[in-house]
Amino acid sequence: MTTKTQNRLLPFVIVTFIYFIVGFLTTVNEQLQAPLKFTFLSDAGSLKNTLTTMISFFFFLGYLVNGTIASKWVNRHGYKATIIRGLLFMITGLSMYFCSSFVGDRFPDLGIHFSDVFIPYGFIIFIVGSFLMGTSAAIIQVVVNPYVASYELGATLPVQRLNITTAINSIGTTTAPFFVTLVMFSGISILDVEISQLLLPIGLLIVSVLIVTLVTKNLHLPDIANTRAVDGEKLTRKLWSFRHFALGVMAIFFYVGTEVAIGANINLHAFELADSGNPMSFFGKTDIIIGGMDLGIHALLSTLYWGGFFIGRGISSFFNNISARTQLTVTTSLSAVLAIIAMITQNLWFLVAIGLLHSTMWSCIYSLSIKGLKKYTSKASGVFISAVFGGAVFTLLQGGLADVFGSWRWTWTITVICELLMLSYALFGSRIREKDMIDV
Numbered sequence: 001m002t003t004k005t006q007n008r009l010l011p012f013v014i015v016t017f018i019y020f021i022v023g024f025l026t027t028v029n030e031q032l033q034a035p036l037k038f039t040f041l042s043d044a045g046s047l048k049n050t051l052t053t054m055i056s057f058f059f060f061l062g063y064l065v066n067g068t069i070a071s072k073w074v075n076r077h078g079y080k081a082t083i084i085r086g087l088l089f090m091i092t093g094l095s096m097y098f099c100s101s102f103v104g105d106r107f108p109d110l111g112i113h114f115s116d117v118f119i120p121y122g123f124i125i126f127i128v129g130s131f132l133m134g135t136s137a138a139i140i141q142v143v144v145n146p147y148v149a150s151y152e153l154g155a156t157l158p159v160q161r162l163n164i165t166t167a168i169n170s171i172g173t174t175t176a177p178f179f180v181t182l183v184m185f186s187g188i189s190i191l192d193v194e195i196s197q198l199l200l201p202i203g204l205l206i207v208s209v210l211i212v213t214l215v216t217k218n219l220h221l222p223d224i225a226n227t228r229a230v231d232g233e234k235l236t237r238k239l240w241s242f243r244h245f246a247l248g249v250m251a252i253f254f255y256v257g258t259e260v261a262i263g264a265n266i267n268l269h270a271f272e273l274a275d276s277g278n279p280m281s282f283f284g285k286t287d288i289i290i291g292g293m294d295l296g297i298h299a300l301l302s303t304l305y306w307g308g309f310f311i312g313r314g315i316s317s318f319f320n321n322i323s324a325r326t327q328l329t330v331t332t333s334l335s336a337v338l339a340i341i342a343m344i345t346q347n348l349w350f351l352v353a354i355g356l357l358h359s360t361m362w363s364c365i366y367s368l369s370i371k372g373l374k375k376y377t378s379k380a381s382g383v384f385i386s387a388v389f390g391g392a393v394f395t396l397l398q399g400g401l402a403d404v405f406g407s408w409r410w411t412w413t414i415t416v417i418c419e420l421l422m423l424s425y426a427l428f429g430s431r432i433r434e435k436d437m438i439d440v
Helices: 003-031 033-038 045-077 079-106 121-150 158-184 195-217 243-276 297-316 324-345 349-358 361-370 374-405 409-429
Strands: 111-114 117-120
Touching: 003 033, 003 045, 003 079, 003 121, 003 158, 003 195, 003 243, 003 297, 033 045, 033 243, 045 079, 045 117, 045 121, 045 243, 045 374, 079 121, 079 195, 111 121, 117 121, 121 158, 121 361, 121 374, 158 195, 158 297, 158 361, 243 297, 243 349, 243 361, 243 374, 243 409, 297 349, 324 349, 324 361, 324 409, 349 409, 361 374, 361 409, 374 409
Parallel strands: none
Antiparallel strands: 111 117
C-alpha cells in the first residue's frame, strides 16, 4: 500500500471508528431498558412499559432537537471541530449516567409519587443523560454520513462506503448487549441486578471516550470540497424543494422507527412470552446459562438482531452493481412479510431475521436522498439526522400499545406499516425530478 493510499485511508478509518463508538453506546442505552425496568421502575405500576421505553424516546429526542444545529456547526467550523463537540456531549451524557447510578444506589427512595406509580430521581437523571447521548450521536452522524458518502476512496461507490462504515458500526451494536449483560451486570439474572453495578463500567467508558477525543483532536481530518456551504455563504434554494430529499427524510423517520423498536422492544416481548410459558419463547425461560454465566434472553435476541446488521452490511459492501433503489425494494418487501409471520406465529426468530434486511436500508435511503445536492449536502444531513427521532416515536408508541393491549404481540403491526411506506419511497419517492438536478 502506497503512502498516498494510506493517507487517504486513515481519515476514513478514524471517522469509521468513532461511528463504531456511536453504535456501541446507542445499543448500550437500549439494552439498559430491561435492567432498569426491574430496578428503577419496579414500582412504576401500570406505566412500567411506557416509562421503560422513555429511555429510547429521550435518546432519539436528542436527534430531533439538535440534528440541524450540528449541520450549522459543520458549515461554520468544519467536520473535525464538529465531531469533537459530539464526543464532548458523549462524555457529558455518560457522566449523567454515572450520577444516575450513584443517586439510584444511595437514595433509592427519593422520587415522584402519583397514583400507583413511583419514579425515582435516579431514573429521571438517567433520562437526561439519554437525551445528551442522543445529541452526541446526532452530531457525530451529521459529520459521518456526508463525510463517508463524499470521501473519495479508490473506486468505491457512496453506498459501498456507507455500508462499510455502518458494518463497523454494527460490530458495536452487536457486542453491546453482551457488554451490558456480562460486564455491567456480571452475568447474573436480570431479576437480581443492582443499579450500583453500573458505576465502574460507566466510569471506564467515560475515560475511554475522553482518550478518543484527545487523540482525534490531534489527528488530521481533511475537509471535503463542495459538500458544505462555507460560513456566510447563502444557499439559493429551499432544502425541502428537493422532492427526493424531502420524501427520503420521511422514509428514514419510518426506517429508524421500526429498526429501533425491534432492537429495543423484542427483549420485552420475549420476557412476556417466557412468563406465559409460550413454546416459541426460547424454551419458555429467561435464563440462558453458558459457562456458568447467565447471558439472558435479552442479550441473545438483541445480539442476533444487531448481528444481522453486521452480516448484511458486510455482504452488501460488495454490491457494486446493485442499485440502492433495488436493494431497498427487496429488503422492505421481505421485512414486511417476516413481521406478519412473526405476529401470526409468535415466533421471535422472524423478527430477529429482519435485522439482516434492515442492514442496508440506512445507506440506501441516505444515498438516494442526498444524490445531486452538492453544497446542500451538510445542511441536508442535519435535517436527515433529525428524522432519526422516529426511533423515539415508534419505540414509545409500541410500549404504550403494549400497555393498552396487555401484550406485545400485535404491536408489531407498526413494523409492517413502516416497511410498506419505505417500499413506496423505493418505488416512487426516490426518483429525482429533472428540476432537482439543476442549479444545485
